Amino acid sequence: MNGTLYLCATPIGNLGDISVRCLEIFNEVDLIAAEDTRRTIQLLNHFGISKPLTSYHEHNKREKGEYIINLLKQGKNVAQVSDAGTPAISDPGEDLVRLCIENDINVTSVPGPVAGINALILSGLSTRRYAFEGFLSVNKRHRREHLESVRNDTHTLIFYEAPHKLKYTLADMLDVFGGERRIALVRELTKLHEEVIRTTLAQAQSLYTEKQPRGEYVIVIEGADEKSAESDENIWEGISVIEHVEKYIAEGMTSKDAIKRAAKDRGLAKRDVYNEYHKGASENEEE
Ligand code: SAM
Numbered sequence: 001m002n003g004t005l006y007l008c009a010t011p012i013g014n015l016g017d018i019s020v021r022c023l024e025i026f027n028e029v030d031l032i033a034a035e036d037t038r039r040t041i042q043l044l045n046h047f048g049i050s051k052p053l054t055s056y057h058e059h060n061k062r063e064k065g066e067y068i069i070n071l072l073k074q075g076k077n078v079a080q081v082s083d084a085g086t087p088a089i090s091d092p093g094e095d096l097v098r099l100c101i102e103n104d105i106n107v108t109s110v111p112g113p114v115a116g117i118n119a120l121i122l123s124g125l126s127t128r129r130y131a132f133e134g135f136l137s138v139n140k141r142h143r144r145e146h147l148e149s150v151r152n153d154t155h156t157l158i159f160y161e162a163p164h165k166l167k168y169t170l171a172d173m174l175d176v177f178g179g180e181r182r183i184a185l186v187r188e189l190t191k192l193h194e195e196v197i198r199t200t201l202a203q204a205q206s207l208y209t210e211k212q213p214r215g216e217y218v219i220v221i222e223g224a225d226e227k228s229a230e231s232d233e234n235i236w237e238g239i240s241v242i243e244h245v246e247k248y249i250a251e252g253m254t255s256k257d258a259i260k261r262a263a264k265d266r267g268l269a270k271r272d273v274y275n276e277y278h279k280g281a282s283e284n285e286e287e
Contacts, residue, residue, distance in 0.1 A: 002105045003030070003077040005068075007093060009086040009112025012216075013190035015046055022110045023047055030076040033068055035091055036083035043081075056080065061092045065099050072105045079110075086114040090134050090160055115189055116158045119218030122196050123184035126222065129155035136161070136169055143169070147176040148261070154223040163213040170205040173221065177201055178251045182222040188215040202252075236266045241273055242280040 006025045011017040026032060026049050033056040034040035040053060056064045068078055080087050080096060087093030100107045116132050133150065136143045136159060150157055161169055173183075179202025187195045193215060197204065201221070236244050241262060248258035255277075263273040 001075055002103075003072045003075050004106045004108060005072060005096065005100050006077070006079045006108055006110055007087045007097070008079045008081050008110040009114065010040075010043060010081050010084060011190065012085045012113045012115050012118075013188065013194075015043070017113050017190060018043070018047070019110065019112050022112060023049065025079050025110055026051060028077065029079045031068075031071060031078045033064070033078055033080045033096070034083075035081065035087075035093075039083050040081055056092065056096065058092050061095050065096055068096065069099050069103050069105065072100065073103065084113075084115075086112065089114055089116065089132075113190070115216070115218050116160065118189050119184065119186035119220050120156065120158055122186055122189075123156070123220035124198055125156045125182060125184060125220055127156070129223075130158060131155055132158045134160055136165075136172075138165065140168075140172075143172055144176065144257075147172055148264070151176055152224050154226050156223055157221045159219040159221070161217045161219055163215060163217060166213040166217060166219075167208050169219070170201070170208055173219075174201050174205045175253050175257055177221065177224075179203075179205075181224075184220040186218045186220060189218070191215070236262070240280075241266070241268075241276045245273065245277045 006029060008022045008025055009019070010022065026044065026047075029051070032040060032044075032051050032053050034053055035055075035057045037053050037055050044051060054064065054067070056068065072078060080093055082089070082091040082093060088097055097107055120127055120130055131150070131153065133146070136146055159169070179200060181201045183199060183201050183204050185197040185204060187193070187197075197207070199207070239247070244262040244265070245255070245258045248261050249255055253261065259273050259277055260270055263270040266273070
């Protein structure tokens with residue numbers, strides 16, 4: 001008979017957040033597959049648990065995935081842990097779950113901390129409808145495309161972010177979402193320096209031009225206003241190309257981004273919008 005894969009959530013800071021059931025499962029399983037074995041050893045030592053560990057992370061998930069599946073097929077039980085929080089949320093656990101399903105192996109979860117949901121409930125923003133957007137790409141173009149794709153979403157958006165990328169992300173968010181949107185920067189959850197900054201995107205961006213981001217962050221942003229999202233979608237129907245570009249510039253975009261966005265909205269080539277906009281601008285200057 002096959003064994004079971006237990007997806008075990010571990011603390012995101014405060015060790016007191018480990019569940020009784022999680023400790024029981026750690027004691028019962030044959031092996032713990034950890035994203036960061038050094039971190040998991042510290043956790044196990046703290047609770048006086050000694051158990052065989054193996055690493056399972058982004059860079060070895062293919063070979064290790066097969067190895068773990070073979071053990072499960074031999075009837076061994078395996079616990080999987082992320083470096084913090086809930087496995088399979090922005091970590092390679094997702095692939096192991098898929099492999100288990102493909103191989104008819106039972107998977108169950110041992111619930112516990114997850115940074116995104118805790119940030120959401122502390123944000124003060126709507127929890128009725130929300131979307132987890134995970135990490136944005138380090139590639140600027142992909143990051144912008146991701147943000148553009150959710151610009152008119154009316155539900156609350158949750159992003160994970162590394163401190164050294166926070167400033168760039170806030171600058172891009174300001175360009176795409178505009179300065180009025182409410183935002184919560186949720187830092188160091190469950191730790192000594194836990195902090196929630198509830199403000200607007202414009203203020204957040206200016207705050208972090210002076211302040212150095214420290215620790216782990218979740219960014220929670222309110223969704224687009226339903227009416228403006230609807231009118232935004234059809235904005236180009238009643239206005240000229242030049243007015244369309246100028247509207248985005250007035251919202252804080254660079255002219256390059258405004259031209260790109262207007263071209264996308266209207267299904268036109270960027271070059272055509274660029275030419276029309278600059279032709280119009282130079283005609284206005286001549287007048
Ligand atoms: N699996 C984890 C979970 O359940 O939330 C997330 C892992 S992901 C690789 C790490 C990201 O989660 C960090 O970059 C940060 O955005 C967020 N995060 C993790 N712990 C956090 C904490 N204590 N406070 C704020 N954000 C945290």
